[in-house]
Amino acid sequence: LAMAARLIDEDPALAHEHALAASRSAGRIAIVRETVAITAYAIGDFALAVRELRTFRRISGRDDQIALLVDSERGVGRPDRALEVGRAVDRSALPVDVRVELAIAMSGARLDLGENERALQELDIPELDPDRAFSWSAGLFAARAAVLEELGRVDEAGEWMRRAQIAQSAIDAVDADREVIVVEEIEGRGDEHADR
Numbered sequence: 001l002a003m004a005a006r007l008i009d010e011d012p013a014l015a016h017e018h019a020l021a022a023s024r025s026a027g028r029i030a031i032v033r034e035t036v037a038i039t040a041y042a043i044g045d046f047a048l049a050v051r052e053l054r055t056f057r058r059i060s061g062r063d064d065q066i067a068l069l070v071d072s073e074r075g076v077g078r079p080d081r082a083l084e085v086g087r088a089v090d091r092s093a094l095p096v097d098v099r100v101e102l103a104i105a106m107s108g109a110r111l112d113l114g115e116n117e118r119a120l121q122e123l124d125i126p127e128l129d130p131d132r133a134f135s136w137s138a139g140l141f142a143a144r145a146a147v148l149e150e151l152g153r154v155d156e157a158g159e160w161m162r163r164a165q166i167a168q169s170a171i172d173a174v175d176a177d178r179e180v181i182v183v184e185e186i187e188g189r190g191d192e193h194a195d196r
Contacts, residue, residue, distance in 0.1 A: 004035050012042035030060035041068055046075030063089050067101035070109065079112035100127050100136040104143045111150060119147045130160075133167035141167055 001022050007015035016039035019032070026032045037052035049072040053065055066089050073082035086106045091099050103125050110119035123144050127136065141164035148157035 001032065001035050004039055008039060008042055012039060015039045016043050016045075028059065030056055030062075033059060034065060037065065037068065037072075041072055041075075044075070046072045050076060063094060064098050066094070067098060067105040070102065070105035074105070074109050074112055079109040082106075082109040082112075096127060096134075097136050100125065100140050103127075104139060107143055107147060111147065116147060116150045120144070120151065123147065130163055133170040135171060138164045138168035138171065 001019070004015040004018040004022070007018065016036075019036045019039040022032050023036050033052050033056040037049045037056055040046075040048040040052060050069065053069040053072060056065060057063065057069070066086065070082045070086045073079070073085055083106060086102055086109070089102070091102065094102065103122055107119045107122035110116070110122055123140065125140075127134070128140055128144070129137070130141070141160050145157045145160035145164060148154075148160060
């Protein structure tokens, strides 16, 4: 699992192989099934991702990967099923970031069905604050821009894309400030201070 997490961004196929190896040894552990699902999604095996995410939910009783399940249902060409899965969850019980990801996935399913106005409505959530940047803001703003573009509202789409870029820059700056610099002990330095 550690190797899958380390490799997921640079080599998703190899990360998936590691996840599958873990599942052969510990297939009844929720985090293992979750990892298999995430890596399957990363390589575009949406059918496997759906199966593993369902198993993960059954074992864990958690909905924190519900957006990925909705998106995987879209990936196998079932936007109607994706919407059904998303509607079956109590959104008020979800963590904020998961709720935002779910709104984006549900909006995408509406676009798949050609329901562009309803796709925009899926994104009208309390977290859509154009004047503040949170970890989820850039993705939410970009999703709104994409829907507005589909609707032919190009100027508004451009404004939301600009907001997405500003939000991403703000989050990147905060993340840069949180970087930890490790200073290795300089040999002999401790003895020098001890003599003073």
